[in-house]
Amino acid sequence: MEIRLVLIRHGMTAANAERRYIGRRTDPPLSEQGRRELSARRDKGAYPRVDGVFAGTLLRCTETARLLYPMLVPVAMPALNEMDFGTFEGKNYDQLKDDPSYRRWVDSAGLVPPPGGEGSREFSARLKGALHSIAEDVRRSQLRSAAVITHGGCILQLMDGMEREEGVSRRDTFYQHQVPCGGGYSLLFDTETLRLRAPEIL
Helix, strand or coil, X not given: CEEEEEEEECCCCHHHHCCECCCCCCCCCCCHHHHHHHHHHHXXXXXXXXXXXXXXXXXXXXXXXHHHCCXXXXXXXXXXXXXXXXHHCCCXXXXXXXXXXXXXXXXXXXXXXXXXXXXXHHHHXXXXXXXXXXXXXXXXXXXXXXXXXXXXXXXXXXXXXXXXXXXXXXHHHHHHHCCXXXXXXXXXXXXXXXXXXXXXXX
C-alpha cells in the first residue's frame, strides 16, 4: 500500500533564528516570527490536505501541528524528536567552528557522533522504527495521506536513507536535503517496505 506522506519541519524558534543546535534536550516554543511564517504559508496553500498527522512530542512540533492542521489530532511520537546533539546542544557555528570534534562530525555528514550525543546508526534506527509505527497506524486507520511534523535533522536522515537505497553516497547528498523551518517534502511512502520515493519540495 502506497500513500502520500508529507514531511514538515517545525516552525521557527528563537534558537533557530540564532542558528543554534537544538535537539532532544531543548524544548523551546515557536517564536512569534515562526507562527507568522507558518500561518502565511498555510494560508497560501503550501501544505497539502491530509487524513492524519504524526508529530514529535517537543513543543515546536506539537505547536506546528496545531497551527497547520487544527482539525486533526496528531499522534504523538517521541521517536520523531530531533537527535541528541550532546555537547553541541545550544551552541552555534561561531562557538563550535574551532572544535575538532565538531569538524569531524560535520565532515563525516553526521556519521561520527557528537561528544555525548546520538550516533547516526542509533538515530537512523529510531526513525526507521517511527516509519514502521506510522505504517501500522496508516494501514489500521486506512489513511490515504498523512503529515509528519518533525525536525530538520530527522528529515535529513530520512531523505539520506532514501538516497542510499538508490545507491547514492551519503557524503555527496546529505546536506542537500536541508529544509528551512516550515519547509519539507511531499513523498510517496510504501507502508509494506517503508521506502520513500518521488520527493517534491513543499
